[in-house]
Amino acid sequence: MSNIKMREIFRALFLLFCIEFAFLTEPPCVIELECAECIPDNMPLVTSPRAANGSVLVPAGAALQLSCGAGRLLAYPLRSALAAVCEAGRFRVQDDGALRHLLELGCQENVFEDALHSVEFCASPLQGRVYRTMEPDSQGSRHLAALCFDEDRGVTTFAHATDAPGNALRLPPHDERGAPLSLFGNFNRMFDASTRDAAEKLHSDDERTNRRLRELLKHERVSLADQTLTSARLLSPRYYEDQNARVTEFVSNKAIVWRSVAAGNLRHLQRDVARLLRAAGRRGALHVFAGTHGAGALRTAHGRAPLLLRGGRFPVPRYVWTVVYDERSARALAVAVLNDPFVAVSEIRESVFCESACGRVPWLHELRRARNYESPLYGLAFCCEVHNFTAAVPEMPAGALAAVPPGERGMLTELYT
Template sequence: MLRALLLLCCLQSALLKDVEDPSWCVIDLSCAECTPDNMPLVTSARAADGTVRAAPGDELALSCGAGRFAAYPLRADLTVRCDAGRYRVAHDAALLSLLDLGCQENVYEDVQHSVEHCGPPLQGRSYQLRAGGGARHLAAMCYDADRALPVFARVSSAGTLQLAPHADARAPLSLLGNFDQMFDAGTRHAAERLFADDAGLARRLREIMRPERFDFAGQKLTAGRLLSPLYFDDQDVRVAEFASNKMAVWRSVAEGNLAHLQADVAALLRGARRAGRAVDVYAGTSGAGALRAAGGRRALRLRGARFPVPRYVWAVVVDRAAGRSLAVAVLNDPFVAVSEVREAVFCDSLCGRAGWLRELRRLRGYEVPLYGLAFCCSLHNFTVPELPSALLQHVRPGAEGLLTDFYT
């Protein structure tokens, strides 16, 4: 037994040494400082936990999709070999750092796009991977550009969305189209600055509430993601970092029941994929958060009348073929009073019946307001105005329409 234990420890030590050896080429896709501004796709290997690892001598195929490399303006694809932690380019033998191998443009795009159930004044967007003459649509977003807030977004267990026939090729913009893109760039820049770091958010919030001398009791805002990186496979997790996917969430909620809900939704998507089921996930925001101040409730808007803190963050899973669904809302208000809970929870919660909500139901933490009070509704009783009402026709009413079981 002792020999076996020693052998196991030696094997683990050897494995760790291999992975951490500086001669390996390790691409941490979640580290913005470790990758080029426009990181190419690694088409020869899959990422695990957001990281691509290559042993010394391994070849990697890099692609800029429909674009070109900044260092090689005539090439859209490169073959490189891992060489002592750097990358030996096959065609000219140059030894480069990964930071020197960026694309001229981002491989992933966040672009204006026609989105079902998202009409003016709301703005449809597509998160897509452009390759060759077409695009693979990873998610669709409905965005309120006036308030600078994501309204709802959609992903699928298939990993890509099947949208109505449309042209992906870019056409010359009209004067109005150019103006829209200019406005969109300004909103994107403001969102990137606002959500760049939590310390800046904390200072801004303190300044907004300074006249009321509000006691935050250690609570802070953070940049929450409407679509979790967990919803995407492999290198596609990078689309969750788009500025239009971000919103202000109280940290205890973001790290509490919102994180638990998103982990459960991601597990449901993986289970549906293994079972060959087509499941759509709609995620959204609703309402405007506020704090109780001396003069009444004070709405929380972080830049003038824009960037409100949403009152609810919600997710709806829909299995259209089975006619089943479940809606889950998380109250983004750790300060909610006991007397306000009845008004805040607008349906008789069914979370106790949903077996796939494993993380959310653990230790009944979904009932704790500090972590974001969570409650579950049938789709027909889910009354947030942001939810596309057309979804109701795909779901049976009553208990028969509840998606409560995990896909196996």
């Protein structure tokens, strides 16, 4: 073999080594799905690799697949999907070789949709809603949650999710074409314009919400101490697989709660439910219902002042609750969180409407830790037999739990799936 050929071989091997070394030393591309400023307004689905802990990690040199489902990319109006390679923290689009920031690769519309839909146990005048992702071509849509919304009061009464693979919710037979296919198409039927504007402001800006609260109470003799209001999700992102957690960002999935309750027992409860869903193995047998009940009020010198944040609507709910139903064993458990850190000791008995079983439910790990579930400051939590619960909380559809035996036999104290 001639020296010239040997030099060419060594040169090729050296170039290959340099390329591999560059890929090994270059930083990966990290997509922070929970950072609104870090991703496009309409973030595509990343079909490879999968997300974990709220972010997608793409090694340098690895290919990334982006999909807008049935929609189109903003920068490539004729394309619904594209492939790109991670390069120096950005993405080299394989079709045209352009090096683009992720913010340039958004979809024309949101991949996830909050749409009007018929929902079991949600009758007029309440509105049925579904969260769904529109699949490409003729694959239809995948329903990720069903909700029942009270537009008169400006609050969701219940929401429903499942542990099925892909979080696909089974719904009764229906004509998908009968439901509007875009949020724009049913904008005024979900919330009228003023309701949507008010809801977005209340749930996106805690400072503005608390200024409004102080204004409403400025003529009352009431002390809030250090308590403030914040927005909390009814269905937690932890209940969802991969990027489907983003559907919980819709405003109709949110309620206004006291901050110590949101950071306390409501958070503990949702983490325990998420752990239970993972333990069930994503077999589609566990159902989670979550909702609100009643309107909170504060004691003032002039009596009880209801907490209605805008025009006699948008209540700060008195209770935020969760029901977990194991379809295979026909067992269920209801957990209510009292959204009132100011409740007096003399008022606790009338606020707890069932004999609590939280102390003997081992899967409530975080909620039971240090018995904080008994503390009103963090949101007094109590666990009910579901038929007693639905008698007191009509927002939870009793028909969904018809197969659950009454009494102890129907209580989900252990995972039976």
